[in-house]
Amino acid sequence: MPAPISNNSFFGPTKAVGVPLSEFKKLTRFPILIVYGDNIPKTEVKNPYQDYWRAASTMAQEFVNAVNAEGGHAKVLHLPDIGIKGNTHFPFSDKNSAEVAKVVEKWLSDNVK
Secondary structure, three states, X not given: OXXXXXXXXXXXXXXXXXXXXXXXXXXXXXXXEEEEXXXXXXXXXXXXXXXXXXXXXXXXXXXXXXXXXXXXXXXXXXXXXXXXXXXXXXXXXXXXXXXXXXXXXXXXXXXXX
């Protein structure tokens, strides 16, 4: 696995912790989907909570990149990118949870063998 990555946020560094490659490769044995809702900034912002989610989602993408580089199948899904809006950081507890569930169900159907 590449060297651990760090991404600063208002609360300090959000960083990965390295593990032996043999342990990390276990994550390549099954598909992984990470789902994020709305209002996650792409660049640093002064609002500490929004900035935390920016750093966390950036680290999630780095995790996905690392898993995929080792032959895994992982994806970060930002719901607004596929036209689903109005979600908090708990996208399955919002009023449109059935719509989110359909997307996840399709992804599982397409990716879990």
